[in-house]
Amino acid sequence: MITLAVELWPTTVPAPQIIPKDDLRELIRLRENDKLPVTIETQFQRRPLFDNTMTKLFEPLRIKDISLRNRIAVSPMCQYSSVDGYPNDWHLVHLGSRAVGGAGLVVIEATAVSPDGRISPADSGIYYEDHVESFAKIARFLKQHGACAGIQIAHAGRKASTNKPWDGNDHIGKEQGGWDTIAPSAIAFGGKLDKIPREMTLDDIARVQADFVSAAKRALAAEFECLEIHFAHGYLAHEFYSPLSNKRTDAYGGSFKNRIRFHMETFAAVREVWPARLPLLARLSVNDWDEGGVTLEESIELVKQLKAAGLDMIDVSHGMVTPNENIPWAPGMTIAFAARIRREVDIATTTSWLITHAKQAEDALQAGKLDMVMLGRELLRDPYWPYHAAIELGSTASRDILPIQYARAVE
């Protein structure tokens, strides 16, 4: 007999139990007859519910003590919908929908470690103790619906203090709610982001690193189970890494060793407070697509060092540190970088960038190039991508990806 694991929440109802599939119909009947408290109705938690061994995409993935029900992650995506850092009902529904849609891991958008680390005044942030409860509400919901709750913590450096993308993506002044920016060197990004940042002092560096540590502690308090440090996309850490944005002559600039000092120190400090049992990821732009920028070879060395410091998985990304980059856009364009890092560093890898088809994702996983796929825009287009992917890959039980409230209806 096929058994389905259905965990009931909250704890006022019997402890998690295994319910034979046929009994589910009885549960549904009880709910339809109002015999079960209404709170339960929306709170069925899903597990990997069908024989996952047929595909790699739906094979559970264990990272440290966390088991993901499949290898589909929601890539962090800024929503520019917060006020003073607080996530709200938009985030709950947006992220919750992707958990309900079946993703194994949902990573909350770049969440600033300090107010000046926000890209825009509408970014989410985790710099007040008070932020914890707002995030905890979301983390709880994601977990109740079978996804691992993850969060990306970030500082935007010289790319901070902008308006929202749909308002132009320009730097804004204080009169529009902006602020003075900081960066390794006093060099503007360029183009519409022309604000010249203040070169960070050693005290600034120590302060931002302490902010990352506090943010990690708060993420833990909010019961997230996966933490990603944002070292990519031309934001603060990447600005230290790239010779195009870092012209310092002290211990944080110049040589490769100096340019990765910010990463190594920040990572070690965060790892210390982020429990060893929980996955710690970093997103890295592994190349700059611009002359004189960082190279994949350097990034392989950086990932080696991060692995030795306790990195559990590298999230391979690229570029965005200058406006002059020349990117050869193509489907799955960063998979090859991730594969090389996986091979040469022997570390779990994930990547995003134009992974849109189930077969494309499955092939990359089967070929041992990746351990998990991150989807951004395709999951915005279709929160039920995991369900549709299972159908495309020939699952005979794909309906079980849907929450019971829906699955019973489409059976």
Ligand SMILES: Cc1cc2nc3c(=O)[nH]c(=O)nc-3n(C[C@H](O)[C@H](O)[C@H](O)COP(=O)(O)O)c2cc1C
């Ligand atoms: C609306 C939007 C917001 C994004 N915000 C973030 C972010 O907060 N942090 C980050 O590392 N990447 C961010 N990205 C990049 C995505 O996480 C992802 O890497 C990128 O979109 C490529 O994946 P895709 O081709 O599946 O969309 C964002 C992308 C989009 C479309």
